[in-house]
Amino acid sequence: MGRKSIREQRRKEILEALYRCLLRKPYSETSIKDIGMEAGINHAMLHYYFRSKEDILLCFIDSISERYSALFRHDLKKIERKDLTRREILKHVFHFMNTHITTDKKLQTIFVEIWGIAIYKPAVHARVKKMYSEWIRELAGFMKPSNGAAADIDSLAMAVVAFQEGVGLFSVSFDLKKKDTMALMEAFQEKILEMLE
Amino acid sequence: MGRKSIREQRRKEILEALYRCLLRKPYSETSIKDIGMEAGINHAMLHYYFRSKEDILLCFIDSISERYSALFRHDLKKIERKDLTRREILKHVFHFMNTHITTDKKLQTIFVEIWGIAIYKPAVHARVKKMYSEWIRELAGFMKPSNGAAADIDSLAMAVVAFQEGVGLFSVSFDLKKKDTMALMEAFQEKILEMLE
Amino acid sequence: MGRKSIREQRRKEILEALYRCLLRKPYSETSIKDIGMEAGINHAMLHYYFRSKEDILLCFIDSISERYSALFRHDLKKIERKDLTRREILKHVFHFMNTHITTDKKLQTIFVEIWGIAIYKPAVHARVKKMYSEWIRELAGFMKPSNGAAADIDSLAMAVVAFQEGVGLFSVSFDLKKKDTMALMEAFQEKILEMLE
Amino acid sequence: MGRKSIREQRRKEILEALYRCLLRKPYSETSIKDIGMEAGINHAMLHYYFRSKEDILLCFIDSISERYSALFRHDLKKIERKDLTRREILKHVFHFMNTHITTDKKLQTIFVEIWGIAIYKPAVHARVKKMYSEWIRELAGFMKPSNGAAADIDSLAMAVVAFQEGVGLFSVSFDLKKKDTMALMEAFQEKILEMLE
DNA sequence: CATGAATGAGTTTTCATTCAT
DNA sequence: GATGAATGAAAACTCATTCAT
Numbered sequence: 131m132g133r134k135s136i137r138e139q140r141r142k143e144i145l146e147a148l149y150r151c152l153l154r155k156p157y158s159e160t161s162i163k164d165i166g167m168e169a170g171i172n173h174a175m176l177h178y179y180f181r182s183k184e185d186i187l188l189c190f191i192d193s194i195s196e197r198y199s200a201l202f203r204h205d206l207k208k209i210e211r212k213d214l215t216r217r218e219i220l221k222h223v224f225h226f227m228n229t230h231i232t233t234d235k236k237l238q239t240i241f242v243e244i245w246g247i248a249i250y251k252p253a254v255h256a257r258v259k260k261m262y263s264e265w266i267r268e269l270a271g272f273m274k275p276s277n278g279a280a281a282d283i284d285s286l287a288m289a290v291v292a293f294q295e296g297v298g299l300f301s302v303s304f305d306l307k308k309k310d311t312m313a314l315m316e317a318f319q320e321k322i323l324e325m326l327e
Numbered sequence: 328m329g330r331k332s333i334r335e336q337r338r339k340e341i342l343e344a345l346y347r348c349l350l351r352k353p354y355s356e357t358s359i360k361d362i363g364m365e366a367g368i369n370h371a372m373l374h375y376y377f378r379s380k381e382d383i384l385l386c387f388i389d390s391i392s393e394r395y396s397a398l399f400r401h402d403l404k405k406i407e408r409k410d411l412t413r414r415e416i417l418k419h420v421f422h423f424m425n426t427h428i429t430t431d432k433k434l435q436t437i438f439v440e441i442w443g444i445a446i447y448k449p450a451v452h453a454r455v456k457k458m459y460s461e462w463i464r465e466l467a468g469f470m471k472p473s474n475g476a477a478a479d480i481d482s483l484a485m486a487v488v489a490f491q492e493g494v495g496l497f498s499v500s501f502d503l504k505k506k507d508t509m510a511l512m513e514a515f516q517e518k519i520l521e522m523l524e
Numbered sequence: 525m526g527r528k529s530i531r532e533q534r535r536k537e538i539l540e541a542l543y544r545c546l547l548r549k550p551y552s553e554t555s556i557k558d559i560g561m562e563a564g565i566n567h568a569m570l571h572y573y574f575r576s577k578e579d580i581l582l583c584f585i586d587s588i589s590e591r592y593s594a595l596f597r598h599d600l601k602k603i604e605r606k607d608l609t610r611r612e613i614l615k616h617v618f619h620f621m622n623t624h625i626t627t628d629k630k631l632q633t634i635f636v637e638i639w640g641i642a643i644y645k646p647a648v649h650a651r652v653k654k655m656y657s658e659w660i661r662e663l664a665g666f667m668k669p670s671n672g673a674a675a676d677i678d679s680l681a682m683a684v685v686a687f688q689e690g691v692g693l694f695s696v697s698f699d700l701k702k703k704d705t706m707a708l709m710e711a712f713q714e715k716i717l718e719m720l721e
Numbered sequence: 722m723g724r725k726s727i728r729e730q731r732r733k734e735i736l737e738a739l740y741r742c743l744l745r746k747p748y749s750e751t752s753i754k755d756i757g758m759e760a761g762i763n764h765a766m767l768h769y770y771f772r773s774k775e776d777i778l779l780c781f782i783d784s785i786s787e788r789y790s791a792l793f794r795h796d797l798k799k800i801e802r803k804d805l806t807r808r809e810i811l812k813h814v815f816h817f818m819n820t821h822i823t824t825d826k827k828l829q830t831i832f833v834e835i836w837g838i839a840i841y842k843p844a845v846h847a848r849v850k851k852m853y854s855e856w857i858r859e860l861a862g863f864m865k866p867s868n869g870a871a872a873d874i875d876s877l878a879m880a881v882v883a884f885q886e887g888v889g890l891f892s893v894s895f896d897l898k899k900k901d902t903m904a905l906m907e908a909f910q911e912k913i914l915e916m917l918e
Numbered sequence: 919c920a921t922g923a924a925t926g927a928g929t930t931t932t933c934a935t936t937c938a939t
Numbered sequence: 940g941a942t943g944a945a946t947g948a949a950a951a952c953t954c955a956t957t958c959a960t
Contacts, residue, residue, distance in 0.1 A: 136923075156447045158355035162951060172925060177952060239446055245496060246443025249436055250353045259500055288497060289490075289511050296493025299442060300485060303456055314486050321518050333940090358933060369942055371936085380934065530944075550841045552749035556930060566946055571931060633840055639890060640837025643830055644747045653894055682891060683905050687880075690887025693836060694879060697850055708880050715912050727919090752954060763921055765957085774955065 141179050143169045145190045152240045157187060157247055188257055191244060194237075195261045202226060202268075216275065217323055223272050224319045227294055232315060233308045238298040245295075266291050273326060286322065293318055338376050340366045342387045349437045354384060354444055385454055388441060391434075392458040399423060399465075413472065414520055420469050421516045424491055429512060430505045435495040463488050470523060483519065490515055535573050537563045539584045546634045551581060551641055582651055585638060588631075589655045596620060596662075610669065611717055617666050618713045621688055626709060627702045632692040639689075660685050667720060680716065687712055732770050734760045736781045743831045748778060748838055779848055782835060785828075786852040793817060793859075807866065808914055814863050815910045818885055823906060824899045829889040857882050864917060877913065884909055 147169035151160045166173035180186045248255040270287035301311040344366035348357045363370035445455040467484035498508045541563030545554045560567035642649040664681035695705045738760035742751045757764035839849040861878035892902045
């Protein structure tokens with residue numbers, strides 16, 4: 131325990147190397163050799179640990195998806211005993227999204243790139259779609275009132291996530307200050323909370 | 328007049344060919360030869376009409392920017408004599424954005440791609456940023472009350488455009504129906520209008 | 525007339541370079557670069573003139589096929605006015621096969637190689653099969669008696685060609701002297717002629 | 722006795738794995754890993770049991786050669802007491818060749834491949850040549866009249882084997898029916914028998 | 919004996935760009 | 940203006956072989 135197999139360790143190192151590479155260059159200009167160099171691993175090994183360059187990207191998306199999923203579940207634990215109102219819980223969820231996802235410029239940079247790739251590569255598209263679907267579904271779960279179901283909550287949840295992504299895009303492109311990005315989102319989220327009452 | 332120089336005509340054809348190419352393949356996988364073939368022009372000529380492959384992309388972004396700018400100005404003419412309230416004008420502006428930009432899947436597809444390129448290529452980034460800045464500024468102009476200035480109107484305008492882009496992204500990725508995309512945006516825009524009152 | 529287009533000239537040079545390469549190394553160990561060097565042409569150009577490495581091989585087979593077909597038709601002209609008996613004509617045909625094909629060690633070397641490739645590559649297989657089918661059909665034409673048709677002439681023709689190929693194989697592998705190879709075939713062919721009477 | 726050393730057992734398994742691999746892919750496209758996987762043995766072990774990839778092929782040829790040699794000797798035992806004429810014995814020998822070798826499509830497939838390799842690899846060439854020499858010599862032994870020696874019997878034996886190989890080649894390439902292949906050979910062999918009388 | 923990891927050289931293929939005609 | 944030809948660099952991927960454990 132604690133000692134990971136070399137295989138898993140290397141795979142992880144490669145995925146982290148891809149992360150750092152994507153901060154500098156687009157995926158299409160990032161060669162297998164680049165990733166290998168960044169990871170300090172002979173480039174031929176990347177084909178030993180992964181099926182193909184695309185496979186690396188796919189696993190990378192999964193790893194990101196899992197990382198944030200775990201982070202979110204962990205974050206929820208902090209409030210699970212507190213007996214909060216739906217409004218309070220949602221504020222907490224929004225805050226998580228704002229601080230850990232949308233204002234993380236590195237993450238946003240990489241996701242703008244991945245969205246671009248997803249348009250043309252079906253496998254990537256599937257992964258990305260799945261990831262966002264889960265996010266939207268989860269968010270909708272927190273937004274739904276305990277008593278009855280509201281049909282348009284799903285659309286609302288999608289709107290919220292779409293907005294987050296739009297803001298993430300702009301925060302990267304316009305190099306917005308974290309404070310401003312937060313303000314932008316919080317104002318919008320406040321409106322959403324009102325709509326749910 | 329009316330007879331464009333052959334140079335301008337050819338340049339336009341090349342730009343339109345790039346548009347069609349980008350519907351099929353990412354920019355990085357679109358070769359100069361592909362664009363040439365699509366345009367029916369020998370690929371060596373593309374370097375005669377443009378400095379480089381990137382120059383084509385840059386001019387392409389400008390052309391899109393100008394096209395929609397012109398389209399918008401033309402659209403405004405329809406209502407310029409009608410003596411509408413700010414609310415009515417804004418609704419009109421939103422409607423233009425919704426129908427001509429955000430729900431145009433081809434356009435959105437290409438812009439998701441361009442956003443991705445813009446992260447890493449400064450020249451592309453500058454063009455894209457300029458284009459969105461103008462859009463935001465223009466929109467803010469319509470949102471500002473005639474009497475006084477509201478400092479946070481600029482943020483609000485950016486929020487609106489960010490939301491549009493987020494929705495555009497999702498409409499492409501989730502292949503949303505035009506009707507649903509419209510509904511998503513109109514609900515949000517209604518809130519914005521309320522906030523301005 | 526006489527001035528071939530560069531394209532055709534280059535394609536021919538490349539095919540001839542492949543011929544020389546195949547005398548030294550198997551196709552699988554002959555790289556595009558090797559062929560390019562042998563032809564004195566930058567290796568990237570080979571992909572300009574041909575679709576792929578396999579395409580070069582396919583065209584090569586066709587070129588061989590056409591060359592010998594033309595050579596054979598030309599050879600037949602020598603005897604077309606002479607009003608020979610079927611036996612005499614067949615002897616002439618056999619002689620052509622013996623001297624121009626089966627005892628040409630370079631050609632046989634290359635064809636042993638090509639037979640090997642044909643087993644696994646359907647496109648190559650199709651070309652080779654077509655070539656031999658035509659050869660067998662043509663030969664059967666000369667073997668058929670003018671008055672009536674003999675059903676098993678086709679099998680006999682195939683047997684003759686199979687024998688030629690077997691002898692070609694052995695002449696390469698055992699490095700047989702031309703004289704011996706000829707003797708082997710002529711004895712066999714004599715029997716065939718007897719069978720036809 | 723009966724219990725083969727593990728080394729010999731593993732070597733045999735590897736050789737059999739190569740046989741199955743060669744039914745699917747040419748030797749040049751068959752990797753050491755492929756053979757290992759097919760044999761259920763770690764690929765690094767193949768270098769423990771054999772010197773190199775080529776060594777495996779060489780041993781494979783030997784194993785085939787020995788297998789058929791043993792099979793043939795075993796087959797001859799069936800008739801050794803029967804006091805047959807030379808003609809009858811030869812018919813038996815031909816029948817063995819026809820049924821066990823030339824119409825065994827898998828075997829022929831592999832041998833077409835091996836012929837191809839033999840042209841360029843001296844070590845392989847030596848093995849193949851040795852194998853066929855033995856076959857021809859053995860066959861010549863059966864063809865020679867007991868009273869005197871006929872100088873050209875050796876050529877005749879080679880012609881017979883060459884014909885078999887030619888037919889084997891064609892039966893694979895033209896996917897001939899076993900029945901037709903048999904008929905082709907038997908007609909030819911009948912002529913040979915006549916020539917020997 | 920057995921295994922997974924590692925390496926370096928090699929493969930086919932693509933492409934932006936340039937140039938002679 | 941227009942074209943086909945040419946180039947050199949780079950890409951993803953494969954593999955026989957070796958080695959540490």
